Amino acid sequence: VQSCARCGELARELFAARAVPRLLELAQNQNFDISSEAFGTLRQVLLAQKDVAAEYLQAEFQTFFSQYHEFLTQDEAYTLLRQALHLLSEILLDCSFSAIMSRYVAVDGFLQIHMNLLLHDSVPVQLNAFHVFKTFVANPNRPPRVEQILCKNRDRLVRLLTSFASKQTDDAAFSGDIQAVLEILEAM
DSSP states (O other), rough: OOOHHHHHHHHHHHTTTHHHHHHHTTTOSSSSSHHHHHHHHHHHHHHHHHHHHHHHHHHHHHHHHHHHHHSSSSSOOHHHHHHHHHHHHHHHEEEHHHHHHHHTTTTTTHHHHHHHHTOSOOOOHHHHHHHHHHHHHEEEEEEHHHHHHHHHHHHHHHHHHHHHHHHHHTOEEEEEEEHHHHHHHOOO
Protein backbone atom coordinates (compact mmCIF):
# COMPACT_ATOMS: atom_id res chain seq x y z
CA VAL A 1 0.00 0.00 0.00
CA GLN A 2 2.84 2.39 0.81
CA SER A 3 4.30 1.90 -2.68
CA CYS A 4 0.90 2.57 -4.25
CA ALA A 5 0.64 5.84 -2.34
CA ARG A 6 3.60 7.24 -4.29
CA CYS A 7 1.69 7.12 -7.58
CA GLY A 8 -1.03 9.75 -7.97
CA GLU A 9 -3.51 7.57 -9.81
CA LEU A 10 -3.07 4.65 -7.42
CA ALA A 11 -3.31 7.00 -4.45
CA ARG A 12 -6.69 8.21 -5.77
CA GLU A 13 -7.82 4.60 -5.95
CA LEU A 14 -6.70 4.01 -2.36
CA PHE A 15 -8.77 6.95 -1.18
CA ALA A 16 -11.74 5.89 -3.31
CA ALA A 17 -11.49 2.34 -1.95
CA ARG A 18 -11.86 3.72 1.60
CA ALA A 19 -8.37 2.60 2.60
CA VAL A 20 -7.91 5.54 4.99
CA PRO A 21 -10.75 4.66 7.39
CA ARG A 22 -9.51 1.08 7.45
CA LEU A 23 -5.94 2.22 8.21
CA LEU A 24 -7.28 4.39 11.02
CA GLU A 25 -9.03 1.33 12.47
CA LEU A 26 -5.93 -0.86 12.12
CA ALA A 27 -3.76 1.80 13.76
CA GLN A 28 -5.80 1.25 16.93
CA ASN A 29 -5.09 -2.49 16.94
CA GLN A 30 -3.83 -3.89 20.26
CA ASN A 31 -0.94 -5.57 18.46
CA PHE A 32 1.86 -2.99 18.37
CA ASP A 33 3.31 -4.25 15.08
CA ILE A 34 -0.04 -4.00 13.29
CA SER A 35 -0.79 -0.62 14.82
CA SER A 36 2.64 0.76 13.94
CA GLU A 37 2.57 -0.53 10.37
CA ALA A 38 -0.95 0.78 9.81
CA PHE A 39 -0.07 4.22 11.12
CA GLY A 40 3.13 4.33 9.05
CA THR A 41 1.09 3.43 5.98
CA LEU A 42 -1.51 6.07 6.82
CA ARG A 43 1.27 8.64 7.10
CA GLN A 44 2.66 7.62 3.72
CA VAL A 45 -0.77 7.70 2.09
CA LEU A 46 -1.49 11.20 3.43
CA LEU A 47 1.90 12.73 2.67
CA ALA A 48 3.11 11.03 -0.53
CA GLN A 49 0.51 12.62 -2.84
CA LYS A 50 -0.46 15.75 -0.94
CA ASP A 51 -2.81 17.14 -3.59
CA VAL A 52 -4.79 13.90 -3.68
CA ALA A 53 -4.79 13.65 0.12
CA ALA A 54 -5.93 17.27 0.45
CA GLU A 55 -8.88 16.59 -1.87
CA TYR A 56 -9.80 13.56 0.19
CA LEU A 57 -9.52 15.40 3.51
CA GLN A 58 -11.60 18.27 2.17
CA ALA A 59 -14.36 15.88 1.06
CA GLU A 60 -14.21 13.67 4.18
CA PHE A 61 -13.28 16.33 6.73
CA GLN A 62 -15.81 15.48 9.46
CA THR A 63 -15.56 11.73 9.06
CA PHE A 64 -11.76 11.67 8.96
CA PHE A 65 -11.17 13.96 11.92
CA SER A 66 -13.81 12.38 14.13
CA GLN A 67 -11.99 9.07 13.67
CA TYR A 68 -8.51 10.61 13.83
CA HIS A 69 -9.22 12.44 17.07
CA GLU A 70 -9.74 9.09 18.79
CA PHE A 71 -5.93 8.85 18.75
CA LEU A 72 -5.69 12.17 20.56
CA THR A 73 -8.19 11.44 23.29
CA GLN A 74 -7.00 7.99 24.39
CA ASP A 75 -4.30 7.91 27.05
CA GLU A 76 -3.60 4.20 26.73
CA ALA A 77 -1.68 4.43 23.44
CA TYR A 78 1.11 6.90 24.19
CA THR A 79 3.17 6.13 21.09
CA LEU A 80 0.15 6.45 18.84
CA LEU A 81 -0.79 9.74 20.49
CA ARG A 82 2.67 11.16 19.79
CA GLN A 83 2.66 9.90 16.19
CA ALA A 84 -0.84 11.28 15.60
CA LEU A 85 0.06 14.71 16.96
CA HIS A 86 3.21 14.83 14.87
CA LEU A 87 1.42 13.83 11.67
CA LEU A 88 -1.39 16.28 12.33
CA SER A 89 1.07 19.14 12.80
CA GLU A 90 2.87 18.13 9.60
CA ILE A 91 -0.41 18.25 7.69
CA LEU A 92 -1.67 21.51 9.18
CA LEU A 93 1.64 23.32 8.69
CA ASP A 94 2.09 22.16 5.08
CA CYS A 95 0.91 24.69 2.49
CA SER A 96 -0.55 21.85 0.38
CA PHE A 97 -3.14 21.43 3.13
CA SER A 98 -3.89 25.12 3.75
CA ALA A 99 -7.62 24.71 3.09
CA ILE A 100 -7.72 21.84 5.58
CA MET A 101 -5.83 23.91 8.14
CA SER A 102 -8.28 26.79 7.72
CA ARG A 103 -11.24 24.50 8.34
CA TYR A 104 -9.51 22.73 11.22
CA VAL A 105 -8.64 25.86 13.19
CA ALA A 106 -12.20 27.14 12.84
CA VAL A 107 -13.59 24.28 14.96
CA ASP A 108 -13.75 25.18 18.65
CA GLY A 109 -14.00 21.53 19.71
CA PHE A 110 -10.67 20.83 18.03
CA LEU A 111 -9.11 23.76 19.92
CA GLN A 112 -10.35 22.27 23.18
CA ILE A 113 -8.73 18.91 22.39
CA HIS A 114 -5.36 20.59 21.88
CA MET A 115 -5.69 22.82 24.92
CA ASN A 116 -6.25 19.67 26.98
CA LEU A 117 -3.21 18.05 25.39
CA LEU A 118 -1.12 21.06 26.45
CA LEU A 119 -1.82 19.85 30.01
CA HIS A 120 -0.77 16.23 29.36
CA ASP A 121 1.62 14.62 31.85
CA SER A 122 4.20 14.05 29.12
CA VAL A 123 6.36 17.00 28.09
CA PRO A 124 6.86 15.62 24.54
CA VAL A 125 3.07 15.39 24.12
CA GLN A 126 2.70 18.95 25.40
CA LEU A 127 5.30 20.20 22.95
CA ASN A 128 3.73 18.32 20.02
CA ALA A 129 0.31 19.67 21.01
CA PHE A 130 1.75 23.18 21.00
CA HIS A 131 2.64 22.87 17.31
CA VAL A 132 -1.04 22.30 16.52
CA PHE A 133 -2.31 24.78 19.11
CA LYS A 134 -0.25 27.62 17.63
CA THR A 135 -2.21 27.34 14.36
CA PHE A 136 -5.40 28.25 16.24
CA VAL A 137 -3.78 31.29 17.85
CA ALA A 138 -1.99 32.47 14.70
CA ASN A 139 -5.16 32.30 12.60
CA PRO A 140 -6.08 35.92 11.83
CA ASN A 141 -9.65 34.88 10.94
CA ARG A 142 -10.58 33.13 14.18
CA PRO A 143 -14.31 32.43 14.48
CA PRO A 144 -15.98 34.14 17.46
CA ARG A 145 -16.23 30.91 19.49
CA VAL A 146 -12.50 30.13 19.07
CA GLU A 147 -11.65 33.73 19.97
CA GLN A 148 -13.90 33.51 23.03
CA ILE A 149 -12.24 30.30 24.27
CA LEU A 150 -8.76 31.76 23.80
CA CYS A 151 -9.71 35.01 25.58
CA LYS A 152 -11.37 33.18 28.45
CA ASN A 153 -8.26 31.02 28.98
CA ARG A 154 -5.66 33.64 28.05
CA ASP A 155 -4.05 34.07 31.48
CA ARG A 156 -3.70 30.34 32.07
CA LEU A 157 -2.38 29.81 28.55
CA VAL A 158 0.21 32.55 28.96
CA ARG A 159 1.44 30.99 32.23
CA LEU A 160 1.56 27.54 30.67
CA LEU A 161 3.34 28.63 27.51
CA THR A 162 5.83 30.67 29.52
CA SER A 163 6.70 27.46 31.37
CA PHE A 164 7.13 25.70 28.01
CA ALA A 165 9.75 28.23 27.01
CA SER A 166 11.93 27.02 29.87
CA LYS A 167 11.57 23.39 28.75
CA GLN A 168 13.03 23.97 25.26
CA THR A 169 15.69 26.63 25.67
CA ASP A 170 18.00 25.05 23.07
CA ASP A 171 15.52 25.28 20.15
CA ALA A 172 15.51 28.79 18.68
CA ALA A 173 12.60 28.10 16.28
CA PHE A 174 10.44 26.74 19.10
CA SER A 175 11.33 29.69 21.33
CA GLY A 176 10.36 32.04 18.50
CA ASP A 177 7.04 30.26 18.05
CA ILE A 178 6.31 30.43 21.78
CA GLN A 179 7.14 34.13 21.84
CA ALA A 180 4.92 34.85 18.82
CA VAL A 181 1.98 32.97 20.35
CA LEU A 182 2.48 34.70 23.70
CA GLU A 183 2.44 38.11 21.99
CA ILE A 184 -0.82 37.30 20.20
CA LEU A 185 -2.46 35.97 23.36
CA GLU A 186 -1.34 38.93 25.46
CA ALA A 187 -2.78 41.32 22.85
CA MET A 188 -6.21 39.69 23.01
